[in-house]
């Protein structure tokens with residue numbers, strides 16, 4: 571992608587309709603921040619580094635990517651995912667997530683990542699089934715920082731009355747569908763401070779709690 575030497579990350583949200591992929595020109599990034607980054611998964615909305623195949627016993631994936639920017643939104647730490655999950659994340663950020671915070675009148679600028687690829691069982695419980703994190707299918711998100719500095723935190727804002735509480739609820743709801751499994755504070759005690767999104771397929775449709 572052609573990089574434009576701007577010092578601000580400008581996201582031309584207005585130019586992106588709900589249908590179809592965004593145009594590459596919709597994203598401009600600072601050269602210093604993105605000089606070594608490349609477009610991932612053939613998706614102009616995904617910027618980061620391709621990484622080596624991972625194989626650790628039952629865990630791992632082929633062609634993983636380390637995602638640093640999604641549709642112009644910075645990730646607090648690179649997220650290691652497979653392309654199916656990275657593309658789903660890109661679609662959700664670009665359309666659903668930005669829509670979900672619209673009433674706060676400032677777009678999402680950064681997403682706080684709690685976890686992505688990790689070779690572990692579900693909720694780190696011994697004897698439990700392999701986590702979707704172990705296959706690169708899952709991402710855990712703890713907070714969203716808007717361009718104006720407002721932070722929406724799952725732990726602090728979930729269930730609260732007001733614009734922030736509504737926005738964090740909207741963000742959770744909007745992930746249900748794009749992602750097959752969506753877990754938040756209402757699901758169990760492990761998710762009191764983050765959302766878990768994954769692209770595992772369920773026979774009974776999406777699972778959102």
Ligand SMILES: [Zn+2]
Nearest residue numbers: 708709710766
């Ligand atoms: Zn998770």
